[in-house]
Amino acid sequence: MSATQEHRSLLGRRTVVAAVGAAGAAAALTACGGGSDEKGGSDGAEQPGSGGEQQGGAVLAATADIPEGGGVVFAAQKVVVTQPKPGEFKAFSSTCTHQGCAVKDVSAGTITCPCHNSTFDAATGSPTGGPATQPLPAREIAVEGDSIRLA
Numbered sequence: 001m002s003a004t005q006e007h008r009s010l011l012g013r014r015t016v017v018a019a020v021g022a023a024g025a026a027a028a029l030t031a032c033g034g035g036s037d038e039k040g041g042s043d044g045a046e047q048p049g050s051g052g053e054q055q056g057g058a059v060l061a062a063t064a065d066i067p068e069g070g071g072v073v074f075a076a077q078k079v080v081v082t083q084p085k086p087g088e089f090k091a092f093s094s095t096c097t098h099q100g101c102a103v104k105d106v107s108a109g110t111i112t113c114p115c116h117n118s119t120f121d122a123a124t125g126s127p128t129g130g131p132a133t134q135p136l137p138a139r140e141i142a143v144e145g146d147s148i149r150l151a
Contacts, residue, residue: 085123
C-alpha cells in the first residue's frame with residue numbers, strides 16, 4: 001500500500017469514527033433537550049397526566065403541607081403547588097420556560113429557578129424576573145378535603 005493510499009484509508013476511518021461520535025452526541029443532547037408534550041410538540045408546555053398514567057389522581061400533599069405565600073416543588077411529578085392566598089391552591093409545571101431547568105424554591109409569592117435566577121409569580125406562573133419570558137404552564141389539581149391530587 002502506498003503512503004497516499006494509507007493516508008486515505010486512515011482519513012476514511014477517522015471520518016467514520018467522528019461521524020459515530022457526532023451521532024452519539026446528538027442522541028445525548030436530544031435526550032437532555034427541552035422536552036416535548038405527548039402530542040409530539042416541543043413548546044415546553046406540560047400536559048396534565050404527562051409522565052405516566054400513575055400520576056393522574058395521585059395524592060401530592062395535604063393542604064397543610066403547602067405554606068401560605070409559598071409552595072412545594074414535587075420533582076418526581078414535575079409540578080409545583082402554591083398557596084398564594086389562604087385556601088387557594090395553584091399548580092404549575094416545575095420546568096422553567098427559559099432553558100428547562102427545574103424550579104427549586106417557592107417563597108414570598110415567588111417561584112425561583114436556580115439555573116439563571118428566573119422568577120415567576122406563585123399565583124399566576126407569569127415571569128417576574130430573569131431571562132424567562134414565558135409563564136410556567138398551569139397544571140390541573142383537585143383539592144378534596146385536606147388532600148391535593150393531580151387531576
